[in-house]
Amino acid sequence: NAGVTQTPKFQVLKTGQSMTLQCAQDMNHNSMYWYRQDPGMGLRLIYYSASEGTTDKGEVPNGYNVSRLNKREFSLRLESAAPSQTSVYFCASSEARTEETQYFGPGTRLLVL
Amino acid sequence: QKEVEQNSGPLSVPEGAIASLNCTYSDRGSQSFFWYRQYSGKSPELIMSIYSNGDKEDGRFTAQLNKASQYVSLLIRDSQPSDSATYLCAVRPWANNLFFGTGTRLTVIP
Numbered sequence: 001n002a003g004v005t006q007t008p009k010f011q012v013l014k015t016g017q018s019m020t021l022q023c024a025q026d027m028n029h030n031s032m033y034w035y036r037q038d039p040g041m042g043l044r045l046i047y048y049s050a051s052e053g054t055t056d057k058g059e060v061p062n063g064y065n066v067s068r069l070n071k072r073e074f075s076l077r078l079e080s081a082a083p084s085q086t087s088v089y090f091c092a093s094s095e096a097r098t099e100e101t102q103y104f105g106p107g108t109r110l111l112v113l
Numbered sequence: 114q115k116e117v118e119q120n121s122g123p124l125s126v127p128e129g130a131i132a133s134l135n136c137t138y139s140d141r142g143s144q145s146f147f148w149y150r151q152y153s154g155k156s157p158e159l160i161m162s163i164y165s166n167g168d169k170e171d172g173r174f175t176a177q178l179n180k181a182s183q184y185v186s187l188l189i190r191d192s193q194p195s196d197s198a199t200y201l202c203a204v205r206p207w208a209n210n211l212f213f214g215t216g217t218r219l220t221v222i223p
Contacts, residue, residue: 043213090156104156
């Protein structure tokens with residue numbers, strides 16, 4: 001089992017460009033999450049999907065959109081990238097939203113110039 | 114006020130010593146508490162969870178919870194250089210999402 005996979009691993013964008021970060025899990029988990037991690041700020045939840053077909057805003061949703069494509073895949077889209085979105089993005093999954101263990105993907109490092 | 118507060122460190126301990134990591138949280142209704150370990154350039158991985166007041170031991174790791182003081186700690190006994198990492202405290206208020214602290218960077222000196 002690959003667990004949680006993310007693509008790409010690293011991306012450089014110019015301000016105003018758009019991109020989609022992909023995430024997939026093969027653990028048959030119901031819940032999936034997108035976090036960003038910034039120095040001195042810790043991990044902050046952007047969006048989550050408690051189950052297939054549902055998505056909800058987290059702590060810092062502005063500037064992002066998400067799609068729960070199916071049970072396995074949860075994508076994060078930046079429509080018009082800004083330098084403030086330079087960060088490391090982690091996707092995670094868990095069996096249920098209240099499940100204690102969230103499994104994290106390897107992360108995507110995004111630099112917006 | 115942040116939901117979860119941690120001392121960012123760095124915390125340096127000699128090999129074989131006890132490392133003590135601390136975390137405070139603001140929501141008195143919080144029910145679940147977690148410690149994640151994150152190696153440099155890697156993703157977080159869960160090492161301990163605790164739900165009740167008191168101590169919970171797992172190998173060299175002991176998590177301690179004091180809900181009255183809104184305080185969680187992690188003790189690492191017989192610290193090894195491989196324990197050098199950033200330790201993230203995470204708290205889940207009732208039926209809510211996880212809130213993470215900024216992490217404490219631990220360095221174990223051989």
